[in-house]
Amino acid sequence: MRLKRLHIRYYPPGIILDYEKGGQQRTKSIDFLDLTPDTDVNDLLADIRRVEPLITASRTDQVKALIKRLQDKLSQRDERKFYLFKALQAHILPLTNVAFNKSGSSFITGSYDRTCKIWDTASGEELHTLEGHRNVVYAIAFNNPYGDKIATGSFDKTCRLWSTETGKCFYIFRGHTAEIVCLAFNPQSTLVATGSMDTTAKLWNVESGEEVSTLAGHSAEIISLCFNTVGNRLVTGSFDHTVILWDVPSGRREHTLIGHRGEISSVQFNWDCSLIVTASMDKNCKVWDAESGQCLSTLTGHDDEVLDVCFNYTGQLIATASADGTSRVFNADTYQCVCKLEGHEGEISKVCFNPQGTRVLTASADKTARVWCVRSSSCLQVLEGHTDEIFSCAFNYEGDTIITGN
Template identity: 30%
Template sequence: MSGEVRSSAEAIRALLEHFRQKGFKRAELALLHESAPIDDSDPNIAKSNSQQLEPIDTSVSQQIDEELRKVILLMNRSGYSGPDPRIELHRMESAYSDLRDWIDGSLDLYKTELHAVLYPMFIHTFLELVRRGFSDHARAFFDRFGTEFRGGELEQDNNQLSSRQKELFSIAGISSYQHLLENETALLFLKNRYELYLSPYAFELFLGFMTDDSSRMFMLRTVNERCRIERTSDVSSSSSDVHQRGGFLAESERNGMLKKDVLWGRLKPTQYLLPDTIEENAKGAGDGDDMEEDEEAQKPPVVEADGTISASHVPLPKFRIGAKGIEMPDDLKERVALSSSNLPSILCHTFANTSGCGLNSVSVSKDGSVVVGGFQDSSLRFWDCKSGASTTCVGHQGPVYSTSIALDNKHALSSSEDGTIRLWNLELKTDLVAYRGHNYPVWCVSFSPLGYYFASGGHDRSCRVWCTERTVPLRIMSGHLADVDSLTWHPNCNYVATASSDRTARLWDVRTGDCVRIFGLLNGAVTSVAISNDGSRLAMGGEGGVIDEWSIAAGTKIQSFHGHSGTVW
């Protein structure tokens, strides 16, 4: 009987500790009342009872074993109030320090991948100290242990900081619980699981250390609630590789998307060109032909042997043969194969003396005849490359960050810090419509390869697909954990690729609005993304100067290109 009593007492003691940590005062006192009658002869207990809780019927408590009643009463009389906050503070700091020292003393074979665990543990320990009101200790903890992650003192110039340094720079100013709730980086860590990769033996070593001492319970709980550990077959020995693989990306989510088929092929000319003659337009008007077309429409689109898709998911605009800016079937045949002796030609435009006016964005038309620039003073400037004439237009209420020119060279789009996208008529030199939907600055905007549709991305972490005829978005793609910094359309107009500061690029299905591929993680924010002309490959670049090439169909990395010393824009 005494063993059962001790077990029950320990369970109740654990519940009381949990209630006091969470601040559930009424639940705590209710448990004490239900577990044992309160001895009102003790003035401290009587006072506490009268101030904090209404009188409760204690008839059920009378049935509790006498020895258990004495244990609970003793806990109450002795002023048991859970762990002392100062003791908890010391435990949290000591647990992190012990983990750090243990990893530094580990075998070199596993030290690198184990060291990746320290970063999320450091962030969550700092945030927990702030949450519990230990602001001064949190600042001391940050200054003491944060140096190894930020590589020295944090600089103010964000262009010179890595993604990890930017995260540290963002949370460095948190000094209260209210600051924590308003900080985007802190919420990113608190609302998402940090992905970690450990080899099986390193995982066993880490788990053994965490469970070896009960004082490390906070760290173990953090790993369980805030992290996701993926066990890999290989042992990572490169610190850059470990940093690149760790982050807010679920490997299971990415692998699940690989089961979705992607129509990566090109469009057939018949899918966007109108028949050239009346005879061709009237061809296939019989009932039998209509039936065949209906059967063809019911078949799921596929990528055919010639690299084209059998049908498009998305309704496409139709053009007559010879329409300006539309690629004809004969154009494909006249292309010259690229080689070391046949390099592609490049048209470059140089803008001089732009430091004073703040040139943020430049777009060049497909035929190179029109150039559009967006400026910091909220203005746009259009240049006619043939005549050299230029026109300045104003309509936005903030800096213009991105521009895009339509196929007809008569219209252009611009996105701004004011959260709007504007459609401009280059002949009338004025804006025609403002598209509102983003709640924050819009960093990028782009017409689809065939016009009519366009996409935008911004600080609200979403990508939106629009058409020029409507002022509300047709699709909203949400999934990135940080700003959408860049985007591009797939050549067949069925997909949009986005690049984000969360170190990933994503491919979105325009018809459904779903994410069908995740590419990454890059070693830093992804600031640029492009898709090959045949639609089979995607390239992404960003901080660190590395460009990664990916297979869209397989969702796997093909190769990486190194050479840049700065960010790839």
């Protein structure tokens, strides 16, 4: 093995190693999920060298410099305020979803008008309109971190794969017998997973456009799905109250996660693939061990349905969004509620962390989005201007731009 180059990754903190083995170019990452500005760099470097043979003595100064850059990034105070930069009349009918590419230089919007549009973030210019679906475009995604492809899932029962640069449709994935309501690329951008009201999920080959496998096991609609960061496992959440963990290469069911007493609304892996969090209409979230499928804890406290849930980048915090108009942040190690975010006057349908994990963004039926401080539980900013329910929101990779959609 020969190390060729090192790259820094700010969120979550880590370094990427490009190396050669057996004549093939390969990549691996070293994650620093517990890194703080006070971490002893020399001790950390010694730990790395004990387990990673690619980090030789000649590379130690370079690695040390990268770790210090990560610490400097973590030390930066985040006191920015957001202002209305562009108000885009994106579609002739309401939006269904919004999403940034990895760099935040462009974003996409899906709509009831049967199209998906690609936008330039800085100028607000519409770059492409992706036309062809015969019904609502409900689920959308970039193939981040690459960002050169977009997948759209529609109520017309198909998924389409598009070129970001040209707007050309590469493939139409046909096979579902009901509406597609969720989708995701694997991290390697070789597969697209689609979840449907027909109770199945399907895996599609990005290169060939062929169906790879059908994941059948749920007895009701699949409403949410997520790949782990390695890309070898997929989790699906269903209205049948269960969550299924799948082995991607074989298409085999590994575990059925049983315990919720209501429909599943959202599922997500943490960064190191060790945990799964699920949200349900039963007013609770659950944390599961991704290896054994065992429930580790039930996160309680909401008075109404939990509509969304997510980890922060490092997987140390969990945020929830509820129809009771509140959001909560839990410690993913202790499962304790560390803050309750109160102030919205309607249900909260979407929640996400900024990349630094210091802020929470919520989107509500009260026509506002709010930015919250995790440490103090205080509302830092109310983002106003929409004339209807906000159902989707997102930070860009740097955490300095927000998009909200209604």
